[in-house]
Amino acid sequence: KCDEQLSTPLSHNSFTSSSMLAGSYAPGYAKLNRRGGAGGWSPLDSDHYQWLQVDLGSRKQVTAIATQGRYSSSDWVTQYRLLYCDTGRNWKPYHQDGNIWAFTGNTNTESVVRHDLQHAFVARLLRIVPLDWNGEGQIGMRIELFGCPYWADVINFDGHGVISYRFRYKKMKTLKDVIALKFKTSESEGVIFHGEGQQGDYITLELKKATLVLQLNLGSNQYDSIFGHTSVTTGSLLDDHHWHAVIIERYGRNINLTLDRHVQHFRTNGDFDHLDLDYELSFGGMPFSGKPSSSSRRNFKGCMESINYNGNNITDLARRKKLDTSSVGNLSFSCVETHAVPVFFNATSYLQLPGRANQNEMSVSFQFRTWNPSGLLLYSTFAEGLGMVEVDLNEGKMMVINPWKYNICRGYMNLECFMQ
Missing domain, CATH: 2.60.120.260 (Galactose-binding domain-like)
Structure with missing residues (x-):
């Protein structure tokens, strides 16, 4: 216990x-x-x-x-x-x-x-x-x-390589699959794992705009009367550099996709029940195959732990050098922490920093995202008689309020400035 x-x-x-x-x-x-x-x-x-x-x-x-x-x-x-x-x-x-x-x-x-x-x-x-x-x-x-x-093998992916789990036989035909892993990243895009077969079957789990997307095809026919492509999206803001747990359970066309204990059930399109994959399942990206789809998707950059594919502990196999890691580069079994730390603001919270006296310039840079169309982003008063500056989000547009007309829209500020 x-x-x-x-x-x-x-x-x-x-x-x-x-x-x-x-x-x-x-x-x-x-x-x-x-x-x-x-x-x-x-x-x-x-x-x-x-x-x-x-x-x-x-x-x-x-x-x-x-x-x-x-x-x-x-x-x-x-x-x-x-x-x-x-x-x-x-x-x-x-x-x-x-x-x-x-x-x-x-x-x-x-x-x-x-x-x-x-x-x-x-x-x-x-x-x-x-x-x-x-x-x-x-x-x-x-x-x-x-x-x-608590102990788990952790793998750090630098965004340049993948780990390949090669099947014992060239082809893998499964009616049932269970794939589980945990991931942590600050990136909003990246392929977590991918596998495909020459008959057109594939399974891909990736991050798109910081949401989790599972794409699956158990088979289509050559006349397109049976279309098997299925895509399901779950979660949001998953690039928060916190650990997220994913479990994919498949039996035939019935799928349970679990993200951080939230379960989503669905059935795949088409009439086929088996997933036919060739050669390997890759983690951290898509192996380069010459296809346009393999080069247009970004590799995963971040950490994964407790990767399990149908009872096989992938992270343990990688640590014991039982997998092909030649395309990974510098494989690290510790999680490299990011220097950028995201901060969540609710409707009443704010961050107040002390000002610096006797400074002729002020430089501020930040990245933000929000579902709200309006809100105060930055406010600062200057020394007595020198006014203030305010940066607002107003109905989805950036607005800089600067009554003293100082030149604050130069340099690297990539926004539309409205002087009021």
């Missing part, structure tokens, strides 16, 4: 926080049922900007969390959120029932409140963000995380 204590064995330095009231309130004292120091962690200020962070030392599967208040005090948290990641830069909130979940906390200082997670996750770093606390006290916490060690 995956229910080991994960945080109790950790050292004092594995716990960090936004702040602490004093040395005896340090985050290292925030272990469940412990009474060291002042009996737990408390921040300098009790507000919504505080957090308690645990570094598990390596990626672990987390299945439950338990909390207490600070020992012998009036300090406890009544509601909190849980964030997790691997690097400390790209945090993902825990979701349940389709929403960012708020966990119920404590009602006193000593009772333990445990939550078994509806969906276990894998991470190295966890951050607990208090949302509410005892009104007669302040934020105070002791915690325990439960789970077990």
Whole structure:
């Protein structure tokens, strides 16, 4: 059972926080049922900007969390959120029932409140963000995380090569297939895997505009009276550099496509039940075949782990050099992290940065995407008497508001400027 204590064995330095009231309130004292120091962690200020962070030392599967208040005090948290990641830069909130979940906390200082997670996750770093606390006290916490060690072969794809799983026989005719993997990328386009046969059968899983597209053909006839091409799209914003789990289960024409526990069922077009593939299944891109389709699609750039094709552990075979990796280039079994970190803004959030005095120029660059046609992107005031600049999205068009008519539409700003 995956229910080991994960945080109790950790050292004092594995716990960090936004702040602490004093040395005896340090985050290292925030272990469940412990009474060291002042009996737990408390921040300098009790507000919504505080957090308690645990570094598990390596990626672990987390299945439950338990909390207490600070020992012998009036300090406890009544509601909190849980964030997790691997690097400390790209945090993902825990979701349940389709929403960012708020966990119920404590009602006193000593009772333990445990939550078994509806969906276990894998991470190295966890951050607990208090949302509410005892009104007669302040934020105070002791915690325990439960789970077990996690290990998986990870392959880093640099966007230039593919891994080929060669079939034992030249042709592979299957009625049933199960393909599972996890991927993480910052790119919106890329072929995750591809296989095809000389009879016209094929299967391709790829990212297009940061959505997942599965294309499948179990066979068409030469007169086009039977058209087997089937294409299904699922997910969105999958280039967020978080891990996403995919499972494709096929029995004949019946398909279950699962992305991050969301299942989509469909039937393929045509009348054929078997998938006929020749020679190999390639991961990370399409092997160059001279066909226009093989050169127009971009290879996958990012990380994959736990690749499994019909019971064959592809990542393990690659690590043991049992696969053809000659076209991969520098094959790496660690995930190379991106330097660009995406940030999600809801309708009320914003990022405020300090200004720099005595500067004659200001340079700002960013990439964004949104479903909303209007919204404020950037606002800055200058020194007294020098005005301000504002960049808006207005009904799908960029608008720069600059009452002082400074030349801010030169250089590399690739947008249409409206002076108002």
